[in-house]
Amino acid sequence: MSEGIAVNGYVSQQELEQSPGYPSQERLQQGPVVVIECPQEIPCNPCEEACPYQAITVGEPITNCPQLHEEKCIGCGVCIAQCPGLAIFLVDLTYSERLAAVAFPYEYLPLPEVGQKVTTVNRAGEPVCEGEVIKVMNAKANDRTPVITVSVPRKYATTVRSISCPGR
């Protein structure tokens, strides 16, 4: 295998599409839905309990990959901060006519502010485009895992996964 998460440290498109946590193209087009980028069989299941709509199941054994039931997912994003692997993202292709919204966990200081223009990055940490912070969720239930939402041109919604890290 020349690419993929075990070699590059991030999921390949192929791994994503084969993973039970990835929504279909049709579902993505319909509005906000989570993308679970967790393709390896590791012993972990907090996402299953995090979802109030039973849209994520792991089951037995606990090493199963999380399965997204896309028809049940309303795109609330509650699961994002509950995933210890910080591997759940929210993609909304219907955010506006031109823009998509992408939400991701972000455990660095300083936190960006709503309205701030930021450099978005892809899974390899490479700059993608300028985005605007449209939401910063840091409720008590997040337990110090803030969730940031940025708006980006729609074509970047499947590549943008964070913003540039302050330390680097």
Place this chain on the structure above:
Amino acid sequence: MRAIDLAVVGAGPAGLVAAIEGAKRGCSTVVVDRNPKPGGQLIKQIHKFFGSREHQAGTRGVDIAQRLFREAQALGVTLMLGWDVYDIRPGRLEVVRTSFVELTSDRPAASLHGATKTESISSAKIVLATGAEENAIHFDGWTLPGVMGAGAAQTMINVWRVLPGNRVLMVGSGNVGLIVTYQLLQAGADVAAIVEAASKIGGYGVHAAKVRRAGVPILTTHTVVEARGDSRVTGAVVAQLDASWNPVPGSEKTFDVDTICVATGLRPNTRLASLAGCQLTNSSVLGGWVPIHNNQLETTVPGIYVAGDVSGIEEASTALEEGRLAGISAASSLGKSSACDEEEIRTIDERLRSLRGGPFCQPIQDAKQELVRIGESACPKE
């Protein structure tokens, strides 16, 4: 002389849970740990844990340490923190107060003070939950200040809030290397790269993905060959490895770093188990020499049990389950059992089997089964 039912060495997840289960069943219980704070390595694990709800998954390690500490205290467990075990025999521990004083704002320097104090503990049953130690690798300049274990760097940033350096090279891409890299970034350091001698990343992909999207490159089939600097690290030379793990001449790259963190695995801390006369066996999957034990986690020395990383390097989730099992086994061998012990042991076994599945953990399951197979003939029978 203090005479008790159950003495636990190590106040990490396995040790605290073993003590909790023992105390719940009416054992007078003491936990001895050389560190000033309870929780073992949990106190520097600021990330949310994997596993399931029973293993407090989704909770940060440092918060799990607090919960376990409070639960143990509420059950009347005596915690001897800052005490080191210097001798062990079946049924008997000799301990010495290490007088390590915690750094506080009004006491900014570590100090050793007071007369050395020793004590003997007579205990019907002993659980060794002594954890693990970091492996070192050797390269030119490896003794320079600035070269340290990744665990040491993690203690500095997360327990003492001190940055070990500004720019770091991480050696090793197992979960420790990946997680400590992430936490160095969170603490404000830059990590120039992670080097990994193998052709694949050792730890979980999701941990790797966190540092990759922060922009940290992971160089597989690469290792560190030299730490540069006269009085401290000023750079690191990294080389590619060929199929036989030898550096490829001409492939050297120099990184401008002031710190090199070594995360090349852990090995069980079996010193006390050896001293007590427990038979050990070697298992590369479990991290090296491990005490042979039966399926109740009793070693070849009657009355001495093991739990957690000392019996094979795994995760906090499995350490919690093993601690539970060791505590229940030790208590029940003293006739202090509870009605649902059998049911509970069955649940623990199921959870351990489930945790030890999948491509990362199945080899551990096999190695543990082999250990127990040896143990069933070498260890005492009920």
